[in-house]
Amino acid sequence: MTEEQRSPTGKPMVEATPMDVIHVRIASFALVFCFAVLVLSFVGRIWVLTAIVVAIMASIAIYMTFAVRRQKRLGGGPQSRG
Numbered sequence: 454m455t456e457e458q459r460s461p462t463g464k465p466m467v468e469a470t471p472m473d474v475i476h477v478r479i480a481s482f483a484l485v486f487c488f489a490v491l492v493l494s495f496v497g498r499i500w501v502l503t504a505i506v507v508a509i510m511a512s513i514a515i516y517m518t519f520a521v522r523r524q525k526r527l528g529g530g531p532q533s534r535g
Contacts, residue, residue, distance in 0.1 A: 473524045480517045484510060 487510045494502040 473520045476520045477517055480513050480520070483513050484517075487513065 487506050491503060491506045491510065494500075494506060
């Protein structure tokens, strides 16, 4: 395992493909939006919408997991080496 590099400002630096970073950021925003819709649909007792939002959230979470795993496989950080 190699030591983590740091920028001149002291922030940790890891390799990342821009597309994976964008996908994870957009997906995390979508999860927050879906959570808000989930709470409103649950409070409003709209069970069909609740089920749809839960399914969408699960697919987004799976997609994010694959994006993070793909990044680790490509060599994006100390956990991927060694």
